[in-house]
Amino acid sequence: MTTEHIVNLTLNVNGESVSRAVEPRTHLIDFLRNDLGLTGSHTGCEHGVCGACTVLVDGEIVRGCLTLACQLQGAEVQTVEGLTESGAIADLQTAFHQRNALQCGYCTPGMLVCATALLNQKPHASREEIREYLSGNYCRCTGYEAIVDAIETTAKNRSAGKKLGAAANTTAKEAA
Amino acid sequence: MKAPPFAYQRAESLERACALLAAHGSGARILAGGQSLIPTLNLRLSQPDLLIDISQIAGMRGIRVDGNEMVLGALTRHADIEHSASVKQHFPALAEAAAQIAHPAIRNRGTIGGSIALADPAAEWPAAALAFDMSITLASSRGERRVKADGFFTALFETGMAADEVLKSIQIPLPAAGACTSFGELTRRSGDYAIAGAFVNACKTGGKLSATRIAYFGVSTRPVLARGAMAALDGSSGDAAASAAAQACLEKDLSVIADLYNSPATKLHLSRVLLGRLLNKLLAPSAVKPA
Numbered sequence: 001m002t003t004e005h006i007v008n009l010t011l012n013v014n015g016e017s018v019s020r021a022v023e024p025r026t027h028l029i030d031f032l033r034n035d036l037g038l039t040g041s042h043t044g045c046e047h048g049v050c051g052a053c054t055v056l057v058d059g060e061i062v063r064g065c066l067t068l069a070c071q072l073q074g075a076e077v078q079t080v081e082g083l084t085e086s087g088a089i090a091d092l093q094t095a096f097h098q099r100n101a102l103q104c105g106y107c108t109p110g111m112l113v114c115a116t117a118l119l120n121q122k123p124h125a126s127r128e129e130i131r132e133y134l135s136g137n138y139c140r141c142t143g144y145e146a147i148v149d150a151i152e153t154t155a156k157n158r159s160a161g162k163k164l165g166a167a168a169n170t171t172a173k174e175a176a
Numbered sequence: 177m178k179a180p181p182f183a184y185q186r187a188e189s190l191e192r193a194c195a196l197l198a199a200h201g202s203g204a205r206i207l208a209g210g211q212s213l214i215p216t217l218n219l220r221l222s223q224p225d226l227l228i229d230i231s232q233i234a235g236m237r238g239i240r241v242d243g244n245e246m247v248l249g250a251l252t253r254h255a256d257i258e259h260s261a262s263v264k265q266h267f268p269a270l271a272e273a274a275a276q277i278a279h280p281a282i283r284n285r286g287t288i289g290g291s292i293a294l295a296d297p298a299a300e301w302p303a304a305a306l307a308f309d310m311s312i313t314l315a316s317s318r319g320e321r322r323v324k325a326d327g328f329f330t331a332l333f334e335t336g337m338a339a340d341e342v343l344k345s346i347q348i349p350l351p352a353a354g355a356c357t358s359f360g361e362l363t364r365r366s367g368d369y370a371i372a373g374a375f376v377n378a379c380k381t382g383g384k385l386s387a388t389r390i391a392y393f394g395v396s397t398r399p400v401l402a403r404g405a406m407a408a409l410d411g412s413s414g415d416a417a418a419s420a421a422a423q424a425c426l427e428k429d430l431s432v433i434a435d436l437y438n439s440p441a442t443k444l445h446l447s448r449v450l451l452g453r454l455l456n457k458l459l460a461p462s463a464v465k466p467a
Contacts, residue, residue, distance in 0.1 A: 024184030046177035047215040061281040066214045135366040136279025
């Protein structure tokens with residue numbers, strides 16, 4: 001590997017601009033974990049089957065092991081660390097905790113990121129839709145039922161919360 | 177499970193990609209969505225010297241209607257097709273098929289051009305290309321040419337593309353009045369490769385089927401048109417007798433081979449079952465495009 005094969009890469013990760021020189025063969029998941037120290041996303045099967053490495057690229061979920069870092073010049077990447085720090089998925093994480101939707105926890109970051117994308121696209125996703133959307137994320141501990149429960153609970157709470165918020169606004173306006 | 181070392185060039189235009197491919201020859205591979213290529217690198221099943229990344233070339237991703245055909249840029253992603261209002265309107269079976277390709281995270285990056293150029297016999301798009309009589313536009317430093325999908329898929333993972341050609345776009349003739357289509361696949365789990373899958377595309381006028389095209393995937397060494405079954409259905413109403421006659425042709429039509437879990441006999445049986453279901457679906461009144 002000569003230096004001519006190194007790619008200079010600038011992208012945005014969890015809201016911060018990051019510049020690194022990478023080997024072309026470096027997968028996004030290894031770039032995040034090894035170059036940036038963001039070890040929340042996990043390396044699983046490394047050939048696109050298990051979903052443990054799921055992260056958001058430009059707002060869409062992708063496999064971190066099937067994406068080369070060097071392809072992401074100018075992209076916006078979000079990992080479970082970014083979603084956690086912003087508080088965007090605090091309710092989803094609480095629901096996972098309360099429903100015991102994780103045991104060993106290996107699949108959990110991928111599950112959370114995948115569920116985030118689903119709830120953004122389909123805020124009222126049914127259990128069937130949740131199961132279908134999660135079909136590419138393997139969990140070897142829970143049997144999935146608790147994970148589906150936690151995501152369904154979050155969907156319901158979010159839509160109820162929005163309704164409450166809307167009702168409160170109406171009341172405030174009426175009061176004014 | 178890490179990819180071997182390779183050099184990398186990001187092509188900013190199709191012309192540049194063609195020039196790089198012509199200069200580097202068979203040691204170079206085109207990288208689009210990477211959802212099939214990168215696993216083969218990770219598993220060290222392939223070891224190219226150079227990847228030519230076309231994924232950021234402007235204008236090669238998108239769906240538009242141009243005259244009597246729909247044009248899909250080679251970089252159009254499976255998820256783009258799954259969610260396209262235009263595809264749902266003209267080719268609902270293609271939108272339905274897109275949603276069956278692997279999983280959402282893979283559909284967000286994998287491309288139709290990559291899928292057709294790879295010619296995986298278990299993939300949906302090569303069979304769709306046969307069933308919908310698609311054309312494929314190939315570009316190289318020597319110029320462009322347009323070929324029919326029928327005849328393009330020559331053997332296992334082999335196509336009529338020359339070593340210096342890049343797949344640029346795909347054209348699909350818009351459906352005529354009376355057009356009816358159906359799609360289905362049988363899988364063990366959602367997102368798995370199909371044990372057997374097929375598209376049926378026909379025209380129903382005056383109660384008779386014509387121009388019937390049936391293409392299977394996941395059953396043979398390449399996507400395959402079931403020509404005997406197609407002939408058996410043309411001119412018929414698609415009733416039970418015609419359906420049985422078509423099913424009886426599949427053994428000769430498909431050259432079924434085993435996969436890891438299923439014998440040729442099982443796959444042939446399931447191919448027949450699938451055809452029966454797809455014909456029922458095809459002839460449902462709601463499936464036929466009004467005159």
